[in-house]
Amino acid sequence: MHDASIDQAGFPWARDPLHLSKLLDSTADYIAFIDSAERLQYQNRAARELIGGVDLRGQTLTELEIYMGSSAWGAQVRVALQDGVHVQFDWFAPNVQRWLTQDVYPVADGIALFARDVTVRHEQELARQHDHQRLSHQASHDALTGLPNRMALHAMIDEELKRPGGPEFALHLIDLDGFKTINDTLGHAVGDLLLKQVAERLSTCQGAQGTVARYGGDEFVLLQTGSVSQAEAVATGRRIIAELSRAYQIERENVLVGACIGIAFAPQHGKDADSLYRAADAAMYQAKAVGRNNLRCFDPAIQHDKHRRQALRAWMRDAIAKQELHLVFQPMITLETGLATEFEALLRWRQPVLGDIGPAEFIPIAEESGQIVAIGAWVLDQACRAAANWPATFTVTVNLSPMQLVPSIVDTVANALQQSRLAPERLTLEITETVLLENSASNLTTLHTLRAMGVRIVLDDFGVGFASLSYLQQFPFDKIKIDRSFVGDLERRRDSQSIVKAVILLADDMGMDTTAEGVETSGQLSWLRQAGCGQVQGFLLGRPMSAEDLPGYLLSYLASEGAGEVKVDAVKG
Numbered sequence: 001m002h003d004a005s006i007d008q009a010g011f012p013w014a015r016d017p018l019h020l021s022k023l024l025d026s027t028a029d030y031i032a033f034i035d036s037a038e039r040l041q042y043q044n045r046a047a048r049e050l051i052g053g054v055d056l057r058g059q060t061l062t063e064l065e066i067y068m069g070s071s072a073w074g075a076q077v078r079v080a081l082q083d084g085v086h087v088q089f090d091w092f093a094p095n096v097q098r099w100l101t102q103d104v105y106p107v108a109d110g111i112a113l114f115a116r117d118v119t120v121r122h123e124q125e126l127a128r129q130h131d132h133q134r135l136s137h138q139a140s141h142d143a144l145t146g147l148p149n150r151m152a153l154h155a156m157i158d159e160e161l162k163r164p165g166g167p168e169f170a171l172h173l174i175d176l177d178g179f180k181t182i183n184d185t186l187g188h189a190v191g192d193l194l195l196k197q198v199a200e201r202l203s204t205c206q207g208a209q210g211t212v213a214r215y216g217g218d219e220f221v222l223l224q225t226g227s228v229s230q231a232e233a234v235a236t237g238r239r240i241i242a243e244l245s246r247a248y249q250i251e252r253e254n255v256l257v258g259a260c261i262g263i264a265f266a267p268q269h270g271k272d273a274d275s276l277y278r279a280a281d282a283a284m285y286q287a288k289a290v291g292r293n294n295l296r297c298f299d300p301a302i303q304h305d306k307h308r309r310q311a312l313r314a315w316m317r318d319a320i321a322k323q324e325l326h327l328v329f330q331p332m333i334t335l336e337t338g339l340a341t342e343f344e345a346l347l348r349w350r351q352p353v354l355g356d357i358g359p360a361e362f363i364p365i366a367e368e369s370g371q372i373v374a375i376g377a378w379v380l381d382q383a384c385r386a387a388a389n390w391p392a393t394f395t396v397t398v399n400l401s402p403m404q405l406v407p408s409i410v411d412t413v414a415n416a417l418q419q420s421r422l423a424p425e426r427l428t429l430e431i432t433e434t435v436l437l438e439n440s441a442s443n444l445t446t447l448h449t450l451r452a453m454g455v456r457i458v459l460d461d462f463g464v465g466f467a468s469l470s471y472l473q474q475f476p477f478d479k480i481k482i483d484r485s486f487v488g489d490l491e492r493r494r495d496s497q498s499i500v501k502a503v504i505l506l507a508d509d510m511g512m513d514t515t516a517e518g519v520e521t522s523g524q525l526s527w528l529r530q531a532g533c534g535q536v537q538g539f540l541l542g543r544p545m546s547a548e549d550l551p552g553y554l555l556s557y558l559a560s561e562g563a564g565e566v567k568v569d570a571v572k573g
Helices: 004-006 017-025 044-049 059-070 071-083 119-142 149-162 177-187 188-205 230-244 273-290 305-316 358-370 374-388 411-420 438-454 470-474 494-509 522-531 550-559
Strands: 028-034 041-042 087-093 098-107 110-119 170-175 208-217 219-224 249-250 253-255 258-266 295-297 323-335 339-351 355-356 393-397 429-433 456-462 481-482 514-517
Touching: 028 044, 028 494, 041 456, 044 110, 044 514, 059 071, 059 481, 071 087, 071 110, 071 177, 098 119, 119 149, 119 295, 149 219, 149 273, 170 230, 170 273, 177 188, 177 253, 188 208, 188 219, 188 249, 188 253, 219 230, 230 258, 230 295, 258 273, 273 305, 305 339, 305 358, 323 374, 339 358, 358 374, 358 494, 374 393, 374 411, 374 429, 393 456, 411 429, 411 438, 438 456, 494 514, 494 522
Parallel strands: 258 295, 339 393, 393 429, 429 456, 456 481, 481 514
Antiparallel strands: 028 041, 028 110, 087 098, 098 110, 170 219, 170 258, 208 219, 249 253, 323 339, 339 355
8 A cells, every 4th residue: 555654755764764774674575766767766685686686776767677587577667657556566586586566656756666475376376277277177088088078079069059150060979889898808907098099099080170079988979060061971980980990909909899970960960969969879879770880870760660669779788888777766655654664666768869768668678688687687786775875664676577587686686785785674576477477486486585585575566467376375475566557447447446455355364465556546545545455656645756856755754753754644544
């Protein structure tokens, strides 16, 4: 700030020059006075050291600039001298290799200069800038290959799409064929080295107006900008396939991979990064369906029914790896208490191109293709991991496909329980009547083995198949689930009422619980309660919840007298 005492006495040394000079020499700040004729009249010891210990009193501002080694310093000082204003600026003093903050104040007959060393602050700020640049680079680039990552790619695509009247451009989605096998057989270290070499080869194919990015896993993207025709894009894609298909030498191993490419064009196939990627992904899976080392351009017909099943079968192969599958959990309510302590894990598939695919559509395809075994194992693992984080009185139910019920399912279940540390009695497995009709002796042995582990076994969709009642004697199920087709007709058809009542009585006599599925009206709920049904499940009582929403639902058990149970108002009364 402007010190009034300076104005009152020119420069304060006039009162006691010797004393003041000693005082100013003792400070680490750099202090000087330049008169209105632009000549240096005073400099303290620190200021003399700033220019090599030389006494420059009487030197002009132009001469001082030479000693300071900074013309920028002189320009700022002249502003204060000529305009009579306070000036503050940072500058680097080469003589002492320090950063200084310089204040220049107009005073009577000249200017007073005060400078302080801010090197530490400046270096800290520089380090912060470097950290920011490093973190920014890390956030936008793949750590393994050094290529731009998904986030950076999306930003580039969105920027390209915003260009007014921008030309058509192409997005190549490149997926390696056989990479998983290399990872599994040669190890992840070799897999990582392979990905780095793939990135290098792709960079040689990108061209002057292309950008290569790693999208994730073994997927890469080439963004081919400029006015790109389909013929040009296809030619580029074929060059990429040829380049990537050449053998790789990695740690003395001769490694071979292929590549399939899906090509989409902007803006006709997508007006944002996500939709453009989905189109390229659809085309890539069309290419994969043909075989290795193929490419396809996006065809909107992929969304038509005639292609849908084939596409779903192809997309399903990578649904787990791409994290497109997820579980939701639906509560089952005990009618006697109105408490929910059991949740059924239900599989959902959010496919990037077609959106949400219902299990009624994709489960049969998974069973036909044999992929249900891997998918079922994933569901079992995820459900056990989720339940392990719930209060100890809550249990989880998982559906088993008939294709899963082979002797190896015992190891699959044991591994899921061990990895999640979930107690066996907190896991329930649901099977359908079909299981009892195929390989019945072997399947019954497997069920008995699972039951001996402590896992509960439930017969699902009872009454809609062709299973004999004798199987209820051969295997003591813990519970029978009444199919929703009967529950839905309870208020309209007496025969449905008779069937449901008979099932409830049969189960009760055999020491088995019952759960009615698909309860959607209060009338159905009232009838089931009066008939003595033990448990109900349906939209009336609780819709399936995501794994993210479920913890909030579970927390409500704290309000239930510490019992670890959720009160459901719809059931009471």
